[in-house]
Amino acid sequence: MRLNFCAFLVASGAAMLTGSLTAAADDPLPSWNETATKQSIVAFVEKVTQPGSPDFVPADERVATFDNDGTLWSEQPYYFQLAFALDRVKAMAPDHPEWNTKQPFQGVLEGDLKAVMAGGKKSLIEIVAATHAGMTADEFEQIVTEWISTAKHPQTGRLYKEMVYQPMLELLAYLRANDFKTFIVSGGGIEFMRPWTEATYGIPPEQVVGSSIQSRYEVRDGKPVIVRLPEIDFIDDKEGKPIGIHTHIGRRPIFAAGNSDGDWAMLQYTTIGRSPSFGLIVHHTDADREWAYDRESHIGQLDKALDDAEQKGWTVVDMKQDWKVIYPAK
Amino acid sequence: MRLNFCAFLVASGAAMLTGSLTAAADDPLPSWNETATKQSIVAFVEKVTQPGSPDFVPADERVATFDNDGTLWSEQPYYFQLAFALDRVKAMAPDHPEWNTKQPFQGVLEGDLKAVMAGGKKSLIEIVAATHAGMTADEFEQIVTEWISTAKHPQTGRLYKEMVYQPMLELLAYLRANDFKTFIVSGGGIEFMRPWTEATYGIPPEQVVGSSIQSRYEVRDGKPVIVRLPEIDFIDDKEGKPIGIHTHIGRRPIFAAGNSDGDWAMLQYTTIGRSPSFGLIVHHTDADREWAYDRESHIGQLDKALDDAEQKGWTVVDMKQDWKVIYPAK
Numbered sequence: 131m132r133l134n135f136c137a138f139l140v141a142s143g144a145a146m147l148t149g150s151l152t153a154a155a156d157d158p159l160p161s162w163n164e165t166a167t168k169q170s171i172v173a174f175v176e177k178v179t180q181p182g183s184p185d186f187v188p189a190d191e192r193v194a195t196f197d198n199d200g201t202l203w204s205e206q207p208y209y210f211q212l213a214f215a216l217d218r219v220k221a222m223a224p225d226h227p228e229w230n231t232k233q234p235f236q237g238v239l240e241g242d243l244k245a246v247m248a249g250g251k252k253s254l255i256e257i258v259a260a261t262h263a264g265m266t267a268d269e270f271e272q273i274v275t276e277w278i279s280t281a282k283h284p285q286t287g288r289l290y291k292e293m294v295y296q297p298m299l300e301l302l303a304y305l306r307a308n309d310f311k312t313f314i315v316s317g318g319g320i321e322f323m324r325p326w327t328e329a330t331y332g333i334p335p336e337q338v339v340g341s342s343i344q345s346r347y348e349v350r351d352g353k354p355v356i357v358r359l360p361e362i363d364f365i366d367d368k369e370g371k372p373i374g375i376h377t378h379i380g381r382r383p384i385f386a387a388g389n390s391d392g393d394w395a396m397l398q399y400t401t402i403g404r405s406p407s408f409g410l411i412v413h414h415t416d417a418d419r420e421w422a423y424d425r426e427s428h429i430g431q432l433d434k435a436l437d438d439a440e441q442k443g444w445t446v447v448d449m450k451q452d453w454k455v456i457y458p459a460k
Numbered sequence: 461m462r463l464n465f466c467a468f469l470v471a472s473g474a475a476m477l478t479g480s481l482t483a484a485a486d487d488p489l490p491s492w493n494e495t496a497t498k499q500s501i502v503a504f505v506e507k508v509t510q511p512g513s514p515d516f517v518p519a520d521e522r523v524a525t526f527d528n529d530g531t532l533w534s535e536q537p538y539y540f541q542l543a544f545a546l547d548r549v550k551a552m553a554p555d556h557p558e559w560n561t562k563q564p565f566q567g568v569l570e571g572d573l574k575a576v577m578a579g580g581k582k583s584l585i586e587i588v589a590a591t592h593a594g595m596t597a598d599e600f601e602q603i604v605t606e607w608i609s610t611a612k613h614p615q616t617g618r619l620y621k622e623m624v625y626q627p628m629l630e631l632l633a634y635l636r637a638n639d640f641k642t643f644i645v646s647g648g649g650i651e652f653m654r655p656w657t658e659a660t661y662g663i664p665p666e667q668v669v670g671s672s673i674q675s676r677y678e679v680r681d682g683k684p685v686i687v688r689l690p691e692i693d694f695i696d697d698k699e700g701k702p703i704g705i706h707t708h709i710g711r712r713p714i715f716a717a718g719n720s721d722g723d724w725a726m727l728q729y730t731t732i733g734r735s736p737s738f739g740l741i742v743h744h745t746d747a748d749r750e751w752a753y754d755r756e757s758h759i760g761q762l763d764k765a766l767d768d769a770e771q772k773g774w775t776v777v778d779m780k781q782d783w784k785v786i787y788p789a790k
Contacts, residue, residue: 190664267706311666324710334520335710336641337666347702347725354729356706372677376597376686378708380654380665395677399684 158304160454161297167452170445171301174408178384179308185406187384189309194385195339195375195396196302198316198323200430201389201412202331203294204283206421208429210290211322212254214277218261226260235260259360263343267321267356274325291330292460297453298387298412302331310385315339315374317367317392321358339378341366371396384408390430397435397444409444411435416450488634490784491627497782500775501631504738508714509638515736517714519639524715525669525705525726526632528646528653530760531719531742532661533624534613536751538759540620541652542584544607548591556590565590589690593673597651597686604655618787621660626788628717628742632661640715645669645704647697647722651688669708671696701726717742720760727765727774739774741765746780 162168177185178192199205219229219238229235234253237245246253262270278291286293302312314323314333320340327333342363345356366374372395375383386393386400387410397409413432414423424432439446449456492498508517529535549559549568559565564583567575576583592600608621616623632642644653644663650670657663672693675686696704702725705713716723716730717740727739743762744753754762769776779786 190658193666320707320710328520336523336708338710342707345703345706347699347729349728349732353733354702354725356702369677372684372686373675376675377650377672378666380650380668395684398679399677402679403683 158307159297159300161300163452163454165448165452167445167447171304171408171410174385174406175304175308178406187406191381191384192305192308192310193313193379193381193383194305194310195313195315195379195383195387195400196298197388197390197393197396198314198318198340199389200414201387201393202298202302202314203290204420205430206423207285209318210283210293211318213281213283213290214274214322215257215261217277217281218273219257222261255362258343262319262322263358263360265358266350267345267358270321270358271325274322278326286457288457288460291326293457294330295412295453296455296458299331299458301387302333305385306332311337313337313339313375313379313383315366315371315386315396317341317365317370319343320366339366339374341370367392369395372399375399386410387412388435389414390432391434392430394435394438397442401442401444409439409442410447411439411444412447413449415448416453416456418450419456420449422450488637489627489630491630493782493784495778495782497775497777501634501738501740504715504736505634505638508736517736521711521714522635522638522640523643523709523711523713524635524640525643525645525709525713525717525730526628527718527720527723527726528644528648528670529719530744531625531717531723532628532632532644533620534750535760536753537615539648540613540623541648543611543613543620544604544652545587545591547607547611548603549587552591585692588673592649592652593688593690595688596680597675597688600651600688601655604652608656616787618790621656622790623787624660625742625783626785627783629661629788631717632663635715636662641667643667643669643705643709643713645696645701645716645726647671647695647700649673650696669696669704671700697722699725702729705729714738716740718765719744720762721764722760724765724768727772731772731774739769739772740777741769741774742777743779745778746783746786748780749786750779752780 159168159171177183178187180186196202199209203210216238219235223229223239226235229239234246234249234257237243238257282289283293305312312333314327314337316323318340320338320342323340324335324338327338328335344359344361344363346359348355348357364370364374371393375396382404383400384406385408386396388397389412401407401409413436414421414430416422423430424436489498507513507515508522510516526532529539533540546568549565553559553569556565559569564576564579564587567573568587612619613623635642642663644657644667646653648670650668650672653670654665654668657668658665674689674691674693676689678685678687694700694704701723705726712734713730714736715738716726718727719742731737731739743766744751744760746752753760754766
């Protein structure tokens with residue numbers, strides 16, 4: 131009797147354990163509400179991974195590409211890489227007394243962003259050149275690593291790297307659990323992302339595609355270094371995204387996620403005339419928990435891609451309706 | 461007694477099986493002779509993968525880069541990609557009657573390579589532009605796939621893709637079995653290699669780095685295409701190799717293999733001031749089974765890197781002494 135009782139305990143314990151594991155395994159996207167959006171994602175993954183399915187895709191062709199700004203992490207009130215650049219101007223200012231009276235640097239130092247923006251694209255390029263070039267790749271990696279580990283968003287008080295979307299982290303993990311290879315394909319700087327994407331998203335440096343500046347190989351004091359030069363090499367945005375994918379990955383994705391018209395060409399390249407395939411657009415609709423913006427926004431403008439989504443068969447995430455939470459619990 | 465006898469048979473059978481499996485597992489490089497070269501490779505892999513070793517390297521940092529021409533497959537009497545280009549000129553000639561009287565094409569069609577080479581680099585660029593550009597990426601992939609599946613080397617009668625080095629195939633597999641990520645970093649065309657490197661070397665397209673021409677994204681007849689343009693984009697040779705590695709991989713390798721001075725910078729970038737690390741040079745010393753060449757060769761010149769190998773601690777493979785076989789059994 132005692133043995134039987136033990137057996138009962140063990141059996142029911144095992145059943146409970148199995149039950150809870152099964153529940154978790156049954157829901158790989160726990161932060162997604164049970165809406166059509168989630169259902170369409172799961173249906174796609176199941177059909178391309180089901181051996182014998184007419185839509186089966188071999189594991190090595192399961193390439194998934196994700197925009198970063200506004201798709202994996204927030205991008206308001208301006209791209210976080212610009213916040214990094216502005217912080218760098220302030221940190222470097224003691225070595226550049228001339229910046230106190232020279233735009234766009236003076237505007238940055240005085241907190242007068244309007245003065246900075248008045249210089250348009252030329253000013254931004256000057257700021258990027260001053261803050262992103264002129265050092266070695268190792269030095270820049272160190273600078274980014276320190277910033278991303280400490281810098282906080284002024285409105286949320288969170289570290290920028292904590293302003294990643296919990297539902298998208300689950301989506302990345304879900305795809306990888308189904309033998310997808312996940313890539314970032316972002317207009318952001320490739321070397322600005324690489325130092326932290328592996329820890330944050332589970333995406334290693336070699337699977338990050340982004341915009342780049344030119345660089346030169348040289349030997350300094352007997353040590354090989356990559357020197358970052360103040361010249362644009364490649365802009366990984368709009369029609370540049372399919373080129374970036376082609377150059378770095380060499381395969382057409384079967385899954386692409388973006389949030390703006392800058393992702394339109396990537397979504398098109400991934401999905402048009404290619405089946406099975408999946409296009410996902412993150413639509414920022416949640417002014418309470420994040421930000422709400424689309425057609426009129428200067429950052430992450432979503433207009434043409436939103437118009438085209440239905441006809442192209444792209445799935446639009448309504449952040450407010452589809453996501454239970456925005457950011458990971460702290 | 462009978463049962464015991466059976467047990468003995470089973471036990472000794474199992475022992476035999478274990479023995480043979482152990483022998484295979486004990487020798488991951490069966491086509492390498494038991495020389496210092498093989499021992500140094502194995503010693504390196506063991507020390508970087510041994511948890512607790514002072515030289516332990518986490519799996520995600522185990523990046524290994526391989527040159528292709530002369531390192532993974534043969535390259536004589538000229539780069540196999542040139543053989544491809546010459547074959548393409550012949551195949552395309554019916555659509556280009558003007559080539560019959562126009563160098564360097566006339567020389568190709570008449571089998572007069574001296575006339576082709578008389579035009580130097582300019583002629584080669586003309587041939588590459590005519591044969592590698594002007595079509596979509598998908599079309600070019602199809603052309604390469606057909607050629608690599610059928611084209612044979614005039615001297616060996618083997619398919620070019622069968623002229624890969626069996627010992628290097630084993631080395632690639634051995635590294636991957638020890639959680640290295642293996643990359644090609646070649647002066648050859650990236651899109652010339654990608655269609656066949658996965659089947660041949662186990663290296664997927666996204667882990668191939670090479671020289672490239674420019675390309676443009678466009679939509680043709682409603683279908684997104686990448687169009688190949690007759691302009692050089694990037695030359696992945698010499699000082700370009702560390703840049704190619706930095707751009708595509710974003711990590712410094714801990715293992716690099718090459719065979720010529722074109723790999724000198726990659727070997728330097730991988731090994732100098734970085735420990736643990738491993739540099740390997742394939743020295744073509746076997747005129748009977750392959751080719752013997754180094755300092756004076758126009759293809760795969762190995763001069764400076766050979767001089768420097770000892771001082772830099774690079775391991776030099778003596779093909780004749782170190783390799784039991786050159787090519788895979790047919």
